[in-house]
Amino acid sequence: MDPKIRLYVRDQLCDAQIISLERNQANYLFAVMRQKVSDHILIFNNSDGEWLAEIISGSKRVVRLRCLNKIRPSLAPPDVWLFFSPIKKSRTDFIVEKATELGVAKIFPTHSEFTNSERINQSRLQAHAIEAAEQCGGTYVPKVHTICKLIDTLENWPEARNIFFCNEDNLKPIRNLSSFPNGAWAIFIGPEGGFSQNEKNHFLKHPKTFSVSLGPRILRADTAVVSALTLWQSNFGDWI
């Protein structure tokens, strides 16, 4: 029977490498999943792909694994970042889950003028990204950053990165996407109330901004994240 348990680890993975799991993962393996010594699980990190590993010793407090063989190569996402505005808890979790599945390099919760939710729990969202990658079979966990401010971010923008600005005012046909440049990108999704006029002006005067329409209907912020990432991946990413 194929091992079903998949865990993300931070250690380097290579032939015969010994890995120690932290307390939470040890508890999950031994107390929740009732694993025992000599059982096999799958482990992955952000650079060495997915490996079959054998449990060589352990308890609910500490587990040691040995890497047996590489099952799948690493599939790192293209160089795209996601900036989104935190909304209510379950939908923010959903955004982090879907961004991880669809493939982004970094996730930036962003405070903008109409953001309702002032605070995020960065470590909880990072744990959610890890769980999403473990469950969907991914081999990359994007870094979830602490909350940033939209205007500060735009004023200190890295010179070479293009801005995929999801702009509900934009009526240009979506076919225009084919004229956008390749290279590094960042996708910006506003809060439920949209971006303020001042924020829109900041985007529109920025030389790296490309405006994108997400159709004639009003999309919720969580839907907009999945749609924007799908458009980006299918035009510039690794879905091509």
Added chain:
Amino acid sequence: MDPKIRLYVRDQLCDAQIISLERNQANYLFAVMRQKVSDHILIFNNSDGEWLAEIISGSKRVVRLRCLNKIRPSLAPPDVWLFFSPIKKSRTDFIVEKATELGVAKIFPTHSEFTNSERINQSRLQAHAIEAAEQCGGTYVPKVHTICKLIDTLENWPEARNIFFCNEDNLKPIRNLSSFPNGAWAIFIGPEGGFSQNEKNHFLKHPKTFSVSLGPRILRADTAVVSALTLWQSNFGDWI
């Protein structure tokens, strides 16, 4: 102040038309939202767009409204149907919500070989589609059908409708989408375990099938619905 309450109604809407609301909606307006006679709300149906309406009489049991003026025209979705396999409750609700937002004409929960969830509550899912349209500002509620069987559906397929088959085996570049025909379409998303080989063969031998890849990562079924609809809408629908 703009009225914020939006309700879907089945009646025809036109100037000075009087509408009676059913018990659930009357209770929502008077008991939950504390509305009173002469307050204004927004109502819409599937063909006459969104109207401003005045409450002319009412209680928690029955409410009468008068249509004042049309606020927005109807935006019916393109002729695309969604077939999906029911998964666990919250993710099935999510699929119905997102399909309503992104714009589909009809939704068909579909039983296939690897479907885990045998039953659906059709009227609960239909209510969920109504709520999604009310909340996202849509002017169309897709019909949610009772559960159908995949193989029977394919064997009795309407002659003129193309099949957008989301096929995880497909490695053709997504740029191929531009060669697909216009016209009526249906999108098929499999259950978490994918379609069986027998089901895949049924799709592949069907003359109306066009296979589509959703990228190199494994997507959960709910993510696949949003991504497939985004690809379809941005290539053949009303996002162009």
